[in-house]
Amino acid sequence: MESVLKISRSATDPYFTADHSACSTSSSHSSAADLGCLHLDHNNPADLLSNMSNALANAACQRCQARFAPAERIVNSNGELYHEQCFVCAQCFRPFPEGLFYEFEGRKYCEHDFQMLFAPCCGSCGEFIIGRVIKAMNNNWHPGCFRCELCDIELADLGFVKNAGRHLCRPCHNREKAKGLGKYVCQRCHLVIDEQPLMFKNDAYHPDHFSCTHCGKELTAEARELKGELYCLPCHDKMGVPICGACRRPIEGRVVNALGKQWHVEHFVCAKCEKPFLGHRHYEKKGLAYCETHYNQLFGDVCYNCSHVIEGDGTSLWSST
Numbered sequence: 001m002e003s004v005l006k007i008s009r010s011a012t013d014p015y016f017t018a019d020h021s022a023c024s025t026s027s028s029h030s031s032a033a034d035l036g037c038l039h040l041d042h043n044n045p046a047d048l049l050s051n052m053s054n055a056l057a058n059a060a061c062q063r064c065q066a067r068f069a070p071a072e073r074i075v076n077s078n079g080e081l082y083h084e085q086c087f088v089c090a091q092c093f094r095p096f097p098e099g100l101f102y103e104f105e106g107r108k109y110c111e112h113d114f115q116m117l118f119a120p121c122c123g124s125c126g127e128f129i130i131g132r133v134i135k136a137m138n139n140n141w142h143p144g145c146f147r148c149e150l151c152d153i154e155l156a157d158l159g160f161v162k163n164a165g166r167h168l169c170r171p172c173h174n175r176e177k178a179k180g181l182g183k184y185v186c187q188r189c190h191l192v193i194d195e196q197p198l199m200f201k202n203d204a205y206h207p208d209h210f211s212c213t214h215c216g217k218e219l220t221a222e223a224r225e226l227k228g229e230l231y232c233l234p235c236h237d238k239m240g241v242p243i244c245g246a247c248r249r250p251i252e253g254r255v256v257n258a259l260g261k262q263w264h265v266e267h268f269v270c271a272k273c274e275k276p277f278l279g280h281r282h283y284e285k286k287g288l289a290y291c292e293t294h295y296n297q298l299f300g301d302v303c304y305n306c307s308h309v310i311e312g313d314g315t316s317l318w319s320s321t
Helices: 045-058 111-117 170-181 233-238 292-298
Strands: 002-004 007-009 015-017 073-077 080-083 100-104 107-109 132-136 139-141 161-163 166-168 198-200 203-205 224-226 229-231 255-258 261-264 283-285 288-290
Touching: 100 111, 107 111, 161 170, 166 170, 224 233, 229 233, 283 292, 288 292
Parallel strands: none
Antiparallel strands: 002 132, 007 100, 015 073, 073 080, 100 107, 132 139, 161 166, 198 203, 224 229, 255 261, 283 288
């Protein structure tokens, strides 16, 4: 459930003088209906001033209903006219700082009194809520503060489900419900799977939901996953996404090209010690990659002085006595 607290601000320049002001910006209201919207010949100043004087002579203060005196400063707030001393907060009777006021049920309040009297406090941050209010779980919330208690997604425009005293998004609620029943939640529709689930890489699916996102064909163990969606091998290949030579999963970030394949950076490792190269030089032998140390130990001629691999022809020296 939602509600909105209305905020109003008086005109940028709300004052004008009763007997020789320029045309007011007020809209129609009671006897001052023509004030500010008179269709006059502005080439005739006498006509303009005469009509303005007649309109002001019939105008009354919105608060006290009294007439305005000649040469009196008049406040025009959204088409409503006030004596300067009458344009005040309905609670503390003080002028509005910078003309800013909050309107509720036809009465105007300064910010302090409005918040103290009417503005609800957010159940999360504890601050006053001005504008859109989310009413849920016997509390009030800023839209940005009303979030799922498990995944932290905003719930204001998604709706929520009450679960063990918590407000959860529907996917999290379904997972919690399935956990309590000892069942799985489908990764495609996020609903509880009542029948035997189909498992793919530790994720559960309804059998009829284990299908290619693009073509809709039923998937096999060769299915590919990309950005949370499943694809058959032909559709995935058409998307031009490289596949890691080690884990066979799509590579969405940095790609290492080596040994005629493509790799995740963390999966391109030494065949002996299995440490990733992380940009360091590797040495190839019989279709495998090795770090310098293990290539030296297994295949290389090592320089006696620097302990690096000798590439090309080495020179052997014999001493004779």
